[in-house]
Amino acid sequence: MKTAVTLLTKDAPQAQEVEVKRPLNRQMIAILDFGSQYSELIARRIRETQVYSEVLPYRTTAEQLRQLNPKGIILSGGPSSVYDAKAPHCDPEIWQLGIPILGVCYGMQLMVQQLGGEVQKSERGEYGKAALHIDDSKSLLADVEDGTTMWMSHGDSVIKMPSGFELLAHTANTPCAAIANHEKKLYGVQFHPEVVHSVGGLSLIRNFVYEICKSEPTWTTDAFVEEAIREIRAKVGEKRVLLALSGGVDSSTLAFLLHKAIGDQLTCVFIDQGFMRKLEPERLVKLFSEQFHIPVEYVNARERFIGALNGVTDPEEKRRIIGHEFIKAFEKTSRELGPFDYLAQGTLYPDVIESADTNVDPKTGERVAVKIKSHHNVGGLPKDLRFKLVEPLRKLFKDEVRKVGHNVGLPLEIVQRQPFPGPGLAIRIIGEVTAERLNILRDADLIVRQEINRNDLYSKYWQAFAVLLPIRSVGVMGDQRTYAYPIVLRIVTSEDGMTADWARVPYDVLEVISNRIVNEVKGVNRVAFDITSKPPGTIEWE
Ligand SMILES: Nc1ncnc2c1ncn2[C@@H]1O[C@H](COP(=O)(O)OP(=O)(O)OP(=O)(O)O)[C@@H](O)[C@H]1O
Ligand SMILES: O=c1[nH]c(=O)c2[nH+]cn([C@@H]3O[C@H](COP(=O)(O)O)[C@@H](O)[C@H]3O)c2[nH]1
Ligand SMILES: NC(=O)CC[C@H](N)C(=O)O
Ligand SMILES: [Mg+2]
Numbered sequence: 001m002k003t004a005v006t007l008l009t010k011d012a013p014q015a016q017e018v019e020v021k022r023p024l025n026r027q028m029i030a031i032l033d034f035g036s037q038y039s040e041l042i043a044r045r046i047r048e049t050q051v052y053s054e055v056l057p058y059r060t061t062a063e064q065l066r067q068l069n070p071k072g073i074i075l076s077g078g079p080s081s082v083y084d085a086k087a088p089h090c091d092p093e094i095w096q097l098g099i100p101i102l103g104v105c106y107g108m109q110l111m112v113q114q115l116g117g118e119v120q121k122s123e124r125g126e127y128g129k130a131a132l133h134i135d136d137s138k139s140l141l142a143d144v145e146d147g148t149t150m151w152m153s154h155g156d157s158v159i160k161m162p163s164g165f166e167l168l169a170h171t172a173n174t175p176c177a178a179i180a181n182h183e184k185k186l187y188g189v190q191f192h193p194e195v196v197h198s199v200g201g202l203s204l205i206r207n208f209v210y211e212i213c214k215s216e217p218t219w220t221t222d223a224f225v226e227e228a229i230r231e232i233r234a235k236v237g238e239k240r241v242l243l244a245l246s247g248g249v250d251s252s253t254l255a256f257l258l259h260k261a262i263g264d265q266l267t268c269v270f271i272d273q274g275f276m277r278k279l280e281p282e283r284l285v286k287l288f289s290e291q292f293h294i295p296v297e298y299v300n301a302r303e304r305f306i307g308a309l310n311g312v313t314d315p316e317e318k319r320r321i322i323g324h325e326f327i328k329a330f331e332k333t334s335r336e337l338g339p340f341d342y343l344a345q346g347t348l349y350p351d352v353i354e355s356a357d358t359n360v361d362p363k364t365g366e367r368v369a370v371k372i373k374s375h376h377n378v379g380g381l382p383k384d385l386r387f388k389l390v391e392p393l394r395k396l397f398k399d400e401v402r403k404v405g406h407n408v409g410l411p412l413e414i415v416q417r418q419p420f421p422g423p424g425l426a427i428r429i430i431g432e433v434t435a436e437r438l439n440i441l442r443d444a445d446l447i448v449r450q451e452i453n454r455n456d457l458y459s460k461y462w463q464a465f466a467v468l469l470p471i472r473s474v475g476v477m478g479d480q481r482t483y484a485y486p487i488v489l490r491i492v493t494s495e496d497g498m499t500a501d502w503a504r505v506p507y508d509v510l511e512v513i514s515n516r517i518v519n520e521v522k523g524v525n526r527v528a529f530d531i532t533s534k535p536p537g538t539i540e541w542e
Helices: 039-048 062-068 092-096 106-114 201-212 221-236 249-265 280-291 302-308 315-337 349-355 398-407 435-454 507-520
Strands: 002-007 018-023 028-033 052-057 072-075 101-104 118-134 148-160 166-170 178-181 186-189 241-244 266-272 296-300 342-344 357-360 367-369 388-390 463-468 473-477 480-493 524-529
Touching: 028 039, 028 062, 039 052, 039 201, 062 092, 072 106, 072 201, 092 106, 101 106, 106 118, 106 148, 106 186, 186 201, 221 249, 221 388, 221 398, 241 249, 241 315, 249 266, 249 398, 266 280, 266 315, 280 296, 296 315, 302 315, 435 463, 435 480, 435 507, 473 524, 480 507, 507 524
Parallel strands: 028 052, 028 072, 072 101, 101 186, 241 266, 241 342, 266 296, 342 388, 480 524
Antiparallel strands: 002 018, 118 148, 118 166, 166 178, 178 186, 357 367, 463 480, 473 480
């Protein structure tokens, strides 16, 4: 049996109303989102404990929550201050639901304020690591070591707890760093247990999920696949689906998942936008058709894409045009091979969060855009998209998708592939994209890949690639003056693409890459290595 609750979720495509359907017997932890950058990270940490979790808008009412029947509720952090007139509030009825609640940072401050305690701006904010001194190691803080490091990011503090609450922990700057009303199962922490720097954060989350909420670890990759297949079948019915297949991890995983779910109602379409790496298109079509027996329609759209980018230099403009051309190519394919009602894409959560509206305006409580860059498959979509979207991986992070891929039988060589962006080499050529620059970058990129593979480094790095800059510098080769492009090496480590660090690549590997590029690629006379982490940089240069 299913319960249907209509909610406006924050990452809904074109902000349509989305029905969140949860089977009544599904155990879940609901997260109410007050605009924290980490809301989805909390969900992911909960899922790591094998309990299903979903982020919902902070306006979700107590009645809607009662229908969803979660085992526990978490209130996220957020940029607002609870005492501001326009700060976002939750439905005050939720405190009476009898469901355990954990407030994190802003979430705790809100709990305190609504239940009669006091929150004030503190003299000194606390940002970064803090030592947590434990006053009561029962329940929430069981197994969390006294003096452990927790990560803080707040300017306000709880100065008076509501009645019925007890102190669980403090730090040097924060007298109430963790509090509880054991009887009502209401808990609050000023720090962020969900971030990786909080040592013991996962223990705290496990205590909440298992000991306090009494959830059971039923959310496994098997369960995800089973449910995704059921939902795809229910959504699509007898209709036909066009899958945008790039050959990357996400869309290949989706191809296997959809193939299991709807068999030959599925048509996979690969668009050759002209920005692929050397030999990639041929390899992909062969692999899927011959080895996996999943036929792929190859669409040659090279002329259209490069034509559309003629003279365009602004990165967001490039991304918008590329997204638009992708959709035009899918529509053309639909006219020729369709019709298709549904377009399936391997969209993941990081694509969504970087492209879409994610923050709450502290003054109005409304979402405001903090767009980092429009991923072609999210921000590049037109408002009047003719297809309905099928994006079952939309809530997942890359490492979760890799597990799903493995589960549905995708071979290791694809499961472990480094990501490659849909706009391809076009966003690795800074400024205008020309055929000449594409050829140069393709040759340089091949050398990077060859040397990384030769040294067995491929699986150590999140991505390793070359970027071409549209400037030229002077060099000397064979006693001749050269005036040519530089290539930048971008090689990073990362867990999920949301943050990244530059890889400490052995000098001798860098040396060989540099020598080979300058010697073998005509038009390049200099190689640089990017040593910027994300943040403040991003992984791709555009
Ligand atoms: N050349 C292409 N042809 C068809 N669809 C594409 C192409 N490039 C990207 N897409 C679509 O856009 C989605 C997002 O691209 P993205 O690169 O994030 O994922 P991916 O290619 O599937 O995996 P990876 O991130 O590992 O490269 C893909 O899942 C796919 O649905
Ligand atoms: O399919 C995609 N379409 C895009 O428009 C896009 N932009 C960035 N990326 C990939 O996303 C990850 C994070 O990249 P950034 O740090 O550059 O935002 C990195 O792994 C990037 O390669 C994209 N993938
Ligand atoms: N990270 C947060 O949730 C911050 C909450 C609130 N804005 C503060 O500064 O205390
Ligand atoms: Mg890709």
